[in-house]
Amino acid sequence: MSPAIIIRNLDYFFGQGQLRKQVLYNINLEINTGEIIIMTGPSGSGKTTLLTLIGGLRSAQSGSLQVLGQELVDATARQLTQARRHHGYIFQAHNLHSSLTALQNVKMGLELHQNISTSQMQVRSAEMLKEVGLEEQVNYYPDELSGGQKQRVAIARALVSHPQLVLADEPTAALDSKSGRDVVNLMQNLAREQGCTILLVTHDNRILDIADRIVDMEDGRLIDNPAALSPAAYI
Numbered sequence: 542m543s544p545a546i547i548i549r550n551l552d553y554f555f556g557q558g559q560l561r562k563q564v565l566y567n568i569n570l571e572i573n574t575g576e577i578i579i580m581t582g583p584s585g586s587g588k589t590t591l592l593t594l595i596g597g598l599r600s601a602q603s604g605s606l607q608v609l610g611q612e613l614v615d616a617t618a619r620q621l622t623q624a625r626r627h628h629g630y631i632f633q634a635h636n637l638h639s640s641l642t643a644l645q646n647v648k649m650g651l652e653l654h655q656n657i658s659t660s661q662m663q664v665r666s667a668e669m670l671k672e673v674g675l676e677e678q679v680n681y682y683p684d685e686l687s688g689g690q691k692q693r694v695a696i697a698r699a700l701v702s703h704p705q706l707v708l709a710d711e712p713t714a715a716l717d718s719k720s721g722r723d724v725v726n727l728m729q730n731l732a733r734e735q736g737c738t739i740l741l742v743t744h745d746n747r748i749l750d751i752a753d754r755i756v757d758m759e760d761g762r763l764i765d766n767p768a769a770l771s772p773a774a775y776i
């Protein structure tokens with residue numbers, strides 16, 4: 542099977558003219574389909590920037606970045622929008638809509654997929670909430686849920702469309718140890734069932750063991766660290 546992500550000689554700059562600043566240097570990385578990769582590294586090292594480039598949330602300027610078979614360097618806004626339909630995102634601050642119920646939030650994960658009827662969306666969203674253990678809370682609003690429950694709604698929203706790629710930025714940062722563990726176990730199980738690839742950025746040492754492989758970022762560069770090949774080296 543071809544890799545889900547192939548990155549070659551990728552550089553990235555923020556700003557223009559005198560303010561132009563390089564934040565990624567010659568990134569080379571391949572991620573296989575179905576792999577769970579954790580990216581670690583100090584604050585400001587460029588992890589989120591790389592994640593957002595892979596996710597098509599900003600456009601890459603040089604080198605090559607192939608995601609699910611599509612080249613994203615020099616992609617048009619329309620191509621990036623298309624690419625994003627195959628991804629699920631999970632962020633630290635879950636980004637739920639406070640005026641929508643858990644069910645309505647999860648349904649939003651299907652709304653870009655026009656071939657699904659409203660009633661099918663409803664059923665699939667409810668099933669997904671059940672899978673993350675929130676069948677009792679489908680009609681709750683985010684303010685009525687705990688941090689861990691909110692993050693589970695965000696996971697349900699990210700995975701309800703069965704994306705081929707899940708990108709997660711510090712998904713456990715706002716959670717206590719037990720909720721953080723539950724959330725990553727859930728991501729791991731659902732991803733294994735659905736066969737999707739996961740790229741997860743974290744500072745949370747407690748969850749490194751879910752990774753098939755850990756990569757380190759430092760000062761905008763991926764560190765070639767043989768110890769990073771095995772999560773066991775971190776535990």
Ligand SMILES: Nc1ncnc2c1ncn2[C@@H]1O[C@H](COP(=O)(O)OP(=O)(O)OP(=O)(O)O)[C@@H](O)[C@H]1O
Binds near residue numbers: 556564
């Ligand atoms: N919109 C922006 N404009 C200019 N510089 C930016 C912008 N976003 C990030 N940067 C800079 O790019 C560098 C990498 O930031 P990035 O957020 O990717 O790091 P990170 O490793 O994800 O950090 P953290 O772990 O704190 O989230 C930092 O020096 C940051 O100041």
